[in-house]
Amino acid sequence: MKITKYHAKYFAYELTRQLPSNDIGKLTASLQDAQVDLNPHQVEAALFAFKSPLSNGAILADEVGLGKTIEAGIILSQQWAERKRKLLIISPSNLRKQWNQELADKFFLPSTILETKSFNQELKNGNLNPFNQNDLIVICSFQFAKAKASYLEHTNWDLVIIDEAHRLRNVYKTSNVIGNAIKNALLPRKKVLLTATPLQNSILELYGLVSIIDEYIFGDLKSFKSQYSHQLEEHDYLELRNRLQPVCKRTLRRQVLEYISYTNRRAIREEFIPLPQEQQLYDWVSEYLQRPQLYALPNGQRQLMTLILRKLLASSTYAIHGTFDTLIKRLELVLQKQNNDLIEEIDEDFESLDEIQDEWLNDDDLVVEEAILSEADIEAIKNEIQDLKKFRELAKIINVNSKAEQLFKALDKAFEQLKKLGAKEKALIFTESKRTQDYLLSILEARGYKGKVILFNGSNNDPKSNEIYRNWLNTHKGTDKITGSATADKRAAIVEYFKDEATIMIATEAASEGVNLQFCSLVVNYDMPWNPQRIEQRIGRCHRYGQKFDVVVVNFVNIKNDADIRVYQLLEEKFQLFNGVFGASDEVLGAIGNGIDFEKRIAQIYNECRNEAEIKKAFDALQEELKPAITAKIQNVRSTLLENFDEAVRERLRVDFEKSKAYLNTFEQKLWRTTKFFLEDYATFHDDNYSFSLVNSPFPEDNIHAGPYMILRPEKGKKKSDIYIPDDTNIYRIGHKLAQKILKSCKEEATPVAEIVFDYTNTPTQITLLEKYIGQSGWLQVQHLAISSFEHEDYILLACFTDEGEQIDQETAQRLFSLYATVNHNIAKPTDVAMKANEMIEHLKHELVHENANRNRDFFDVEMDKLDQWADDMKIGLEREIKDLDAEIKLRKAEAKKLLDLNAKVKAQRHIKELEKKRSEKREALFSAQDDIDEKKEDLLSNIEKMLNQKIKQEELFTIKWAIV
Structure with missing residues (x-):
């Protein structure tokens, strides 16, 4: 027994339809496509980021170890599936390759890393904006994003992911050049910020991060400070928490222990004592690196190159021996008035140099200017070469x-x-x-x-x-x-x-x-x-x-x-x-912000301290600085504002998780059954492990592997990671080229009006809802409804009734396609059947359109409330400044009256005039702010009016005469 082409067409539309933002099943296709185990908090976080089509993004602030990368991957997969492919990831430079690999391995998403070399190559190839890539997610570092901000600004991004976003938390300060460059370049774009430490030292950091997402959630910095920087009462925290909730989501490790088990780290400290010759080499090179003048190291690069030389010295005599060769060759070229690229030479050995230099050096430091050498310089260089040769000889004879x-x-x-x-x-x-x-x-x-x-x-x-x-x-x-x-x-x-x-x-x-x-x-x-x-x-x-x-x-x-x-x-x-x-805590790693800064402090101590006492003093000072930067007060604030996880929320998460798994199970079953139907004459199937191999390809014009293929469907109580996958196996999923071709073909199948007999007796699954209809017959019409307003939504409408005229609800009608069936013959559709089916479809359509309009109304209300709150913030800030100026003017006038000297009186009145002028400017700013608010509201209303023009497309997929036996 098997399914029919009517089943396959219905399944194909179900598998590819786009659901509303707030639907728990929205991410099912992305989850099935990904080679990751499903965890409830990750699905919840991904849905949170999608919850409103009018939202400008979200901050996902789960603690370390909970898989924010997985959450971002699910979000990116969903965007990809919806053909929204202008996608950007900004991350620390040392995480770029990790993103590249994780996207490929876990989500089958193609990406490219843009850095100076690849960017320039794209320009040479004729791409005037290398950030414009066809069907590739772009990954770049913070520094590169800042350097190429103008290109970022002129790319129409569908979504930007910013990893380790706490690096931008001081964006509210004008001195934060990188943060402001990235923020301004991406202002109108939808963004998801990933950070385990959204609040480290000051509540203003939250303001900074939120302003990157949306400048209209809070007023300007002055108004925020005036409301939230003073001693806050409980109601202030609650108000701020309510305003953060739509944009920020945080899950703690202790809250997910029932889903995720963690292992420990066990440290072994292995002590060693250098041999006398090793110690001699260390002492010589340390003294050399502390000299005031070194010709082998370009001035702009000295700090970085000293770090690298120290690291190579500590690594092995073999590492530093080769580097001495490089330095000697460089100095000999200097004497011949030639230059070589020291960074490029040393990079051959110390591979992470190119990434470290990103954060250590400016572009100017990389330019090595040819110096005019005096006789004294030439003599000093020759002496330096001799010293380096002495070091090299010692390194050479150290074999152990x-x-x-x-x-x-x-x-x-x-x-x-x-x-x-x-x-x-x-x-x-x-x-x-x-x-x-x-x-x-x-x-x-x-x-x-x-x-x-x-x-x-x-x-x-x-x-x-x-x-x-x-x-x-x-x-x-x-x-x-x-x-x-x-x-x-x-x-x-x-x-x-x-x-x-x-x-x-x-x-x-x-x-x-x-x-x-x-x-x-x-x-x-x-x-x-x-x-x-x-x-x-x-x-x-x-x-x-x-x-x-x-x-x-x-x-x-x-x-x-x-x-x-x-x-x-x-x-x-x-x-x-x-x-x-868990290893390093959020608080500690977040406190240093950027590990390079800590690395520079250590390098400075090695370079400047010449004896045990100086080393002790410098490290004591550094240790004092590293005392927990996050105070008990800040920890309490963070907990109050961001950590809301009561039992009701936990229960809802558990329920939603079970729903997600159920959706996924049904989804995979539909994909498997559709594939079996379409490839019946082309492949051999193994139901026991959901695998198959192509005997010959139904799409000879495409380069499609023969297989084997396997759907990763874990048994109950197991995860995807528990499934054994043979080495030669392709993972079959909705996004696979073969699946996409099959679904497209099934959608295009000709499905004329026909009689279909559903075999309940021989279908192995028991479906209680259908038992009462065994022995009965009737009609079923299936239509595809697409609604485009704030977002695109697809629905499959089923009008089903018995020959006696009893209407059958959607859920029960859908269950018909769980049964095996045979197509008897094509028949004509009676007029009364067409009329009744159309009437039922129109009723279903009306309900969905109404539901869509209500959902859009709620999205609109949230946006308007946000703008009203922003307007209040701006007004509060400006009014407070005006009030302070009123008080100061009053005080100055009183003081001026007491003055006896005419010159002093004139000066005092001049100062009062300046204050009054400033007050007038503030009053004008208040009116101007109101104009800005009105303009912003007008823009929103205009956009919403365009979106409210619902575009509704309706298409009949097929009509059948059904019978259940």
């Missing part, structure tokens, strides 16, 4: 590194911990240098790990990686796993090899971005970054949602180096990076 020797002991300890935990013996070792990476590979392979170690870096171009890549392409030939991007596919191949074959992956910072390594439970920080956010990012590759075991974190500490010890203490004790359930 004490830290590397300690690595073997650390691995033994850590693997023992993993064994106790029941986790796989896998280790992710991070180094900041490619030369150190090669060195560690050689010593690990020489001492027991031959064939068990792989490398991961920015190029992944070593012989072993290329071999892994070739084998991977062979294994996955003809599947969707191959994206066509050599870079992305090679990364995927190496990660897969690490998961299935290797024991150890030695990685540069390239692996801290955009890869999911939750199958590994051991992170080794062989080299320790000074940026806490970068460390958190590293550990987050393994300690993430979906990790089944506690994660062991190994850190190396040079106990002969006072500064190294103090840095480790700060990272461990102040930032809480290495122990506990």
Whole structure:
């Protein structure tokens, strides 16, 4: 038994229809399309962002670890499905690749990273605005968005996602150049801000973030300060909370523990003592880097290059040896009056340099001016070359590194911990240098790990990686796993090899971005970054949602180096990076705002302090600064304003979650049944695991894989991540090219009036609603209704009745398509049947149009209330200023009367006149503000009038004579 082409057509329209913003089923297609497990708070957050077509966006402020990226991915998927594809993500530069990879892996969404090189290439290719991309989500950094603000402004974005948005929370200050540039460029666009710390130090930060979304939620800064910056009473908080609720949503980790289980971090501190020659090299290079004049480092780049040299020195003698070569060559070229790009040379080894320089350097710093050298300069350069050669020779003869020797002991300890935990013996070792990476590979392979170690870096171009890549392409030939991007596919191949074959992956910072390594439970920080956010990012590759075991974190500490010890203490004790359930807290990482600033402070201490006492004093001062920046008062304010989660809300969330899962289950069933119907003569199907393979393609003109394909439909109580997916399997989903072609074809099927017999007896599902109609017959007409007003909405209307004239409601009529059926023959549609069906359809249509109008009215009321509140804010602020000026004028007049000296009286009256003039200007501003308000309201009314002109399109899909047996 099977379904008919009438079933398939009905399902195809149901699967592709667009639902209203407030419908719990709106995101079903996006959720089915995504390779992520469904969590209720994430669905709730995504729906929150969509809830009004007139809204300018939302702030999603869930605590760390709850998957704000997933929420944004669901939102982006929905936009994509609705063909709204002018989409932008602004993120910190070190998260760009992670976004790129997560969108591809979890949501099958294509994206491109725009930075200087790719931007300029687009210009060369004739694209006058490289932000205009066809069917690609654009990802860029904060700095790049600021630099290209004019291009951003002239792109008609459907939606902008701003990650780590707390970086812009001081946008209310004119000194915040990046924040204001981004805000002004994107003012009219819809935005979703992601931040775990929307309020850190001051309530004004909330004002700043909200103003990025919509300037009309609060008045101007003065009016906000006048209302909310003083000592607030309970009713003030409640009022402010009510005004924030439509735009800001926050979920706490403790509120979702029934859905998400978290594992712990366990720290191992591995201490080492440098050998005498290593210590000698360290002392020589430290003294060299503290010299007032260095010719090897361009002045504008000195601070950054000193940091990099210190990191390479701490990494290994092999790393710094190669860098000495680079510096010597640079100085020799300087003597020959030639320049070379030091940053480019060192970037070959220290891969994260290009990202760090984004935040450390200005464009001017990158320009190296040719200096006129005096005789003294030339002599000094020659001496500097000799010193560097001396350092290089010492580095060359050091064959054993004490830290590397300690690595073997650390691995033994850590693997023992993993064994106790029941986790796989896998280790992710991070180094900041490619030369150190090669060195560690050689010593690990020489001492027991031959064939068990792989490398991961920015190029992944070593012989072993290329071999892994070739084998991977062979294994996955003809599947969707191959994206066509050599870079992305090679990364995927190496990660897969690490998961299935290797024991150890030695990685540069390239692996801290955009890869999911939750199958590994051991992170080794062989080299320790000074940026806490970068460390958190590293550990987050393994300690993430979906990790089944506690994660062991190994850190190396040079106990002969006072500064190294103090840095480790700060990272461990102040930032809480290495122990506990969640790692670094929102408060701590949010307090530093930008890890680069912290990194600069550490670099400054290393450069300026020359003995133990100076180091102690500098670190004590820094530790004092890092005392919890968030006071108990601010914590209480944040809790009051943003954390509303009573039992009623929890219960509603649980109910909505169950509804979402039910929608998804039905949705997947319809997709499966439609696909089986259409591919009956083209594919072999396996109902037990919802998989199939194409024997031949129904669309030979398209490049469609033969399969196998699988719908990820988890069994009850399980998640998508629990499903075993064979390596050669394509994930079949609504957004897949094959599914889209099938649904389009089913919609276009010819479905003349026919008699259809529904077989209740042989359908395995029991449907109580239909039992009373067994043995009866009647008529069913199906129509597609599209309403376009504030947003586009699709409805499938069913007019169903028995031969005796009994009307059957929509829900029951829909259940007919759950039954197997056969088409008997084509018949004519009687006139009375057509009239009755049309009458029923018109009634249903009237109800939906009325419901649409009521929903639009509510959206309109919210917008008008917002504008009225904004008008009140502006009025309150200005009136308060006028009142203050009145009081001051009155006081000055009284004082002027008491003056005896005529000159003093004249000066006093002049000052009074200036105050009166200022008061007049404020009064004019009050009227002007009212005009602005009226103009804004007029704009809104004009837009709404256009939208209110409902465009209604109606189309009959088919009419059938039905019978149930």
